[in-house]
Amino acid sequence: MPEEYEPKIVAFFCNWCTYLAADLAGTSRIKYAPNTRVIRVMCSGRVDPQFVLDAFAKGADGVLIGGCHPGDCHYQEGNYKALRRFRLLQRLVSQMGIEPERLRLEWISAAEGDRVRAVIDEMTAQLKALGPARRSHAEAA
């Protein structure tokens, strides 16, 4: 593995819980690995599996989806829909040869700034050990 490899993680954070938790980590000056790039959505239920697949296709080493804890979704049930889609997506992604550590769904509430740090640091370390995500390689063209 080349020394310069730094995993790039695309994160979809729900506006009311995980995004606020990340803001809280910021105001609390909690330090964590700089490998994530956050895309804000209103609810984890907005995360279309197409987004996750596009992220992997365009070179993400990992995709992290952050939503509210079960029962706490700001919009009642969006996170449950996210969970169901995620589970089916997980199976598909595994068939496509992408290691399970690369796709992660985490429930992080607005008060859990430190959990943002813990999840991102852990995922970054795992992906660093795993190496860069393999890319598609079509030789016709």
Added chain:
Amino acid sequence: MSEMNGTVRIGVYVCHCGTNIAGIVDVKALTHYAAGLPNVAVARDYKYMCSDPGQDLIRQDIRDQHLNRIVVASCSPHLHEATFRNATRAGGLNPFFVQMVNIREHDSWVHTNHAEATLKAIDMVRAAVRRVAYHEALEKGRVSIRPEALVVGGGIAGIHAALTMANAGKHVYLVEREPTIGGHMAQFDKTFPTLDCSACILTPKMSAVKNHPNITLWTYSDVTAIEGYVGNYNVTVTRRPRYVREDLCVGCLECLEACVYKQAKVPDEFNMGLSKRRPIYIPFPQAVPQTPVIDPETCIQFKSGKCKKTCIEVCGDRHAIDLYMQPRTEHIEVGTVVLATGFQTYDARRSPYYGYGHYPNVYTALEIERLVNASGPTGGEVVLRTGGHPKSVGIIHCVGSRDENTNRWCSRVCCMYSLKLAHLLKEHTGAEIFNFYIDMRTPGKGFEEFYQKLLSEHVHFIRGRVAEVTDASLHSSEEGQLVIRVEDTLAGFVRRIPVDMVVLATGLEPRADAQEVRRLFNITCSNEGFFLERHPKLAPVQTFTEGIFLAGCCQGPKDIPDTVAQAGAAAAEALALMDAGYMETEPNTAYVVEESCSGCKTCISVCPYHAISFLDERQVSAINPVLCKGCGTCVAACPSATIRQHLFEDEQIFEEIEGILEYA
């Protein structure tokens, strides 16, 4: 439709935020990079973008540079999205052509490596520049706000909020679960630091509630369902049967005396079980409403059907007692809700080393409040459960507070009430009083002076967390007493202090059903379980659900002055909404592109707000933009990508993803 219409001209603004951002992120390099991105007409950096001159940059550039998109790389959108949207609108451009990039909370404040932080900012700005090209002009929606309010909880917080709003001319429904309003404050004897009689200052407010033409008071009632959205909440209130008709009862209370139970047998909840009541009772003499309640669990007539019903007899031709009363359901429509459901005290049995429930002369603070109170179980005489008066009392602070094993937080009121109880107990009994504390927290007005007064009353203060209360005596001088074992940290050794009575300063906790209540109202709780405010500094009475406000200890432990202040604040915020008569809503709603809809109905059941309906005549789905809250779940569920979402279009998000990974 979101496509790139015409030539896109983007202005990118990178904020230094003093050194908050510029200290870690190379803002000059970032700005330079942004200037070279496709469609970027101008890129600037500035010390404080949210300031007036900063906003002016945007306003001027829109005019001079003919900008039609704005990207601001600065703090969290939760702080300044509105600011930059307003500046954009002032510049003559639709405010929804703005996209913010969070390079402070999510970047400069959480990363230490300058190069990596700058790289992250570059990726994020590039993503935003790509996304914003696909933004479209939008208008905020408007929702009308009904002028009625609901206050849940009739303690001092709920009472004050209800009176404030009622005085402003709004109709208020005050729903209280107990048979009377008053809450915990009605149980206190005197309040600190002035030693006002608690009931004396509370009961006028309770009366005011009873007499107020704008307040509908429903006691012995619960909110069981709430639907709708800000300004238009449909609430179901279930009113439990008291078996005494409020409209017929005149409050003479003769039925209480007439009850076949000559000796009261049921532990009296208001007096913390220190006295007994009859099955027909009123919680305390100044209860509002002054209408007795019959407890079906203990009333002979309910249990066996064979009572002489002397209560009904003595009520005579008023016929106020109705043993066949049924629960009633009320449906109301309100515009705003104030939650003032209060607290519960820490259950001292969770700290068995203090002996509560095991040694009869270990009391909780609330029990002492009743004991010293003139209308309490003993008429204000401090009598031990084992008889006699105590000659020495130990008051243990921080029971169930500041404790890793139980509750970590400081309950804020216990130091002050422990000082108060020390004073009252000394006054009533002349006993020797010991207060065992960790720190003395006396921050409020007159509080430090009160502490000084106690010091001058020769109350002993021992700094140390009490390890245990035991009746095992090591020495004859300890026999028959409760020994408090504590490390006196200032003196530097462990002490054993025998006392006749132990008082536990139990902390404040969220109520046991806080989780159910907050799910009912769709708000969130903090880690500790108190209802969560929208912002700890700047929005302490709002929740994340529009139109629902918090007041009092349900949001966190606090004393009466802070509770009343917060209740006034919640009332003011609710009034602001109701007086305005409308509220603007974020235009991030989902919408159906009708010509593409195949009528598959996948979306209909996905919406928790029932905002999506199926139009039978046209065999397509339609979304009500007033009910839609903009979660986007239906957008992801639509199998043919027919449902789209303003501000969160697929194209916009794909551009963000691909912008982030352009150089991956």
Added chain:
Amino acid sequence: MKPKVAFYWCASCGGCEEAVLDLAEDLLEVTALVDIVFWPVALDFKEKDVEGMPDGSIAIAFINGAIRTSDQQKMARLLRAKSELVVAFGVCAQSGGVPGLANLTDAAGILEEAFGDGVRPEREYRVDGSSVTLPKLFDTVVPLSAVIPVDYYVPGCPPTPKIVAGALTALLDPHPPAKGAVLAPDHALCEECPRRDSRPQELRLERFRRVSETVLDTEKCLLAQGVLCLGAATRAGCEARCIAGNMPCTGCFGPPSRVRDFGGKAIGAIASVLGSNDPDEVERALESIPDPAGTFYRYSLPTSFLERRRMEASNGRGN
């Protein structure tokens, strides 16, 4: 002079040739209007004949099948050069089709599966001083558009007679559709499905059943009966023929134009009707979809975002 047309097949099953024959009597009308100058399955014209034609002299080349060998790639490029318009005919040419599922493995994996231990085709064979070569088998199946610019797409596995007739009409019209168009309606199949009314507004499924595991009502919505029908995610135009045969839609017309990755969108939609919020129940429900890739990318794996499975490689860095 009648316009010249060509039909060619790449990695395909022959069904698209049959689809042309399915025009039945209408085929005679077609042959009256055009000159078929190349159609290996039916006529005797050779590659050399095509090479000899002037560039752009073929009005329309209908190419079906996916591209997975060097020979198919070569022929596609040849026909592109010789044709004014190239139409990707059938879902294999459009998005890879069923052969596209080979992207779950690679060339080595295919040969292993086909020939087992030891035996492998020799690509080059010398006889009498000259050599004969087999085309190279690609690791990755790609759609036609990956190797040549494509003007129009006719979806289906195979395209139905109505769609084919409609495509021909559209192409021969003096104002043909915009380039790049899929010649079928741009909304989902439910719009034309006779069973749409019986799909309830509240649909909650505990699990999916295979067609063979259940007796299906011939009039009720198949998804509502617990069979995995992808009609809601699939482009219309086929008149719901499979549904008329009491079989669920498997997505052969591809997605409507607004969807970028058919499988990703279908997953989002299907998971939304799997009824439970309990993670264990969700897992049990998902057991009834044992092969998500095969189910949701049956025809479109090469044009999905991921295109192919990432393989382990001996140097640890797969491709």
